[in-house]
Amino acid sequence: MPPAALDDPLRTFALEDLIPRRSAVVDRERASERVRGKVVLVTGAAGSIGSELCHQVAAFGPQLLVGFDQAETPLFYLERELAAKFPALAFQPLIGSITRPDDAQAVMAQYRPSVVFHAAAYKHVPMMERDPFAAVENNIFGTWQFALAAAAHGVEYFVLISTDKVVRPASVMGATKRIAELSICALQQKSGTQFIAVRFGNVIGSSGSVVSLFMEQIAAGGPVTVTDPEMRRYFMTASEAGQLVLESLALGNGGEIFVLDMGEPVKIVDLARKLIHLSGLQREQSIKIEFSGARPGEKLFEELNLEGEHLAPTAHPGIRSFRQPRQLSRTRMESHLRALRQAIKSRDRMRLTELFEHLIPDYCPALNFQQAPSPSGQGTSFNAVQQPATQSGLSVAIPR
Numbered sequence: 001m002p003p004a005a006l007d008d009p010l011r012t013f014a015l016e017d018l019i020p021r022r023s024a025v026v027d028r029e030r031a032s033e034r035v036r037g038k039v040v041l042v043t044g045a046a047g048s049i050g051s052e053l054c055h056q057v058a059a060f061g062p063q064l065l066v067g068f069d070q071a072e073t074p075l076f077y078l079e080r081e082l083a084a085k086f087p088a089l090a091f092q093p094l095i096g097s098i099t100r101p102d103d104a105q106a107v108m109a110q111y112r113p114s115v116v117f118h119a120a121a122y123k124h125v126p127m128m129e130r131d132p133f134a135a136v137e138n139n140i141f142g143t144w145q146f147a148l149a150a151a152a153h154g155v156e157y158f159v160l161i162s163t164d165k166v167v168r169p170a171s172v173m174g175a176t177k178r179i180a181e182l183s184i185c186a187l188q189q190k191s192g193t194q195f196i197a198v199r200f201g202n203v204i205g206s207s208g209s210v211v212s213l214f215m216e217q218i219a220a221g222g223p224v225t226v227t228d229p230e231m232r233r234y235f236m237t238a239s240e241a242g243q244l245v246l247e248s249l250a251l252g253n254g255g256e257i258f259v260l261d262m263g264e265p266v267k268i269v270d271l272a273r274k275l276i277h278l279s280g281l282q283r284e285q286s287i288k289i290e291f292s293g294a295r296p297g298e299k300l301f302e303e304l305n306l307e308g309e310h311l312a313p314t315a316h317p318g319i320r321s322f323r324q325p326r327q328l329s330r331t332r333m334e335s336h337l338r339a340l341r342q343a344i345k346s347r348d349r350m351r352l353t354e355l356f357e358h359l360i361p362d363y364c365p366a367l368n369f370q371q372a373p374s375p376s377g378q379g380t381s382f383n384a385v386q387q388p389a390t391q392s393g394l395s396v397a398i399p400r
Contacts, residue, residue, distance in 0.1 A: 030315075031246035032060035034115060034157060041066040041113035043098055043146060044120030046074035048203055049161055052242040053117050054078060058086045066111050068094045069120070098142030101149075108153035116150050117245065118143060119161045121177065128173040129296040132352055133344045139176035144183050144337060151191045159249050160184055160197040162257070164234055167199075168362045171297030175356045175363050179336075181257060182359065185324040186333035194254030198245050201234025201262050210268060214275045222287035224272045227294045232265035244319060251314050256321040259311060297365070 040057050044050040045067030051074075054067055065082075069075045072095055079093045092111070096103035098120045107113075121139050122128055128135040143160060150158045162181055165174030184195040204211055210233075217224045236244075241260075248258040269289060276287045311320035328336070336359055343351040356363045 038114040050119040052238040104149035108149040125297045132172040143180040162199045196252040197257045200260045223290045231268040234262040261318040
């Protein structure tokens, strides 16, 4: 039976309290310059990052904000929230799918956006391991189709929301997002549209995030399930992520991949302990933490960049950037995409893995990673090693 003391504290603590660093400070004026008075399109507008971007763009006075998503009910609520908070905002919610090329062409032709934030993606690692074909269709082809439509209709800036899981990816989700990065770099070479990618880690408190899961488990009296005692992740709040994406837009001139500084990665077990503490349990009570073992596609550690990706400073101290050292031409990318399409049609998972490995030399499916110091001091290097599964069911009591 859930402890009665849980309800109010779980609803009221600040998510920032869970991150052991100060939030990044952005230049709001600089960040607003490229959206004020413009038509702005956000794909995945009803999701955690997409909706945050909509709120932040709305505050900068766009001519029109177009929110595109396949999720009808969350888009309905987003429209209500924006209407209440920004009554003067011109907002157009659109139901559609990034996987349908006609949808991409239609929205670009009708609204002629100057800026596109492409936040739509499948993000849950274990689910994409089970259905890699859906991940390819959505994360790769959805990005490609919207990027093509953007270039064809004169969009000024196309910003891909990427992830730290693209670096030495061990998951289908990470691999598909990495190929999405490569695809916009291929289009950048002969396009008037400025294509930009922004990488960051986990958004704390987002839909389906580990914090939401832990809060549900604590409210039910436990146990709290953690995959591995050494599992670590980079975290940031949705508000911080949205601001830094807008800042990256202001800094970008096309072809860059921006990497956000998120401090030190957080141990997931420490996050669980902190949430248990913030729940306000009485000292005589306890919540157990159980270690269930890393799931398919999960790494113990995430990285923000490879050592070969030489990061350059920007005007923002918390943002660095690099240009893709090995760029595919549009013709080569289209050839790879045709092969991926055929693998989807034939439901050939082995072929899909082969294509991932060909496009991403550092793709390491089913591997976890142990951290090692970087000899260059320029970030973090990781040695890939096969990890034994953590014993399922191991419990640690947290005395209160």
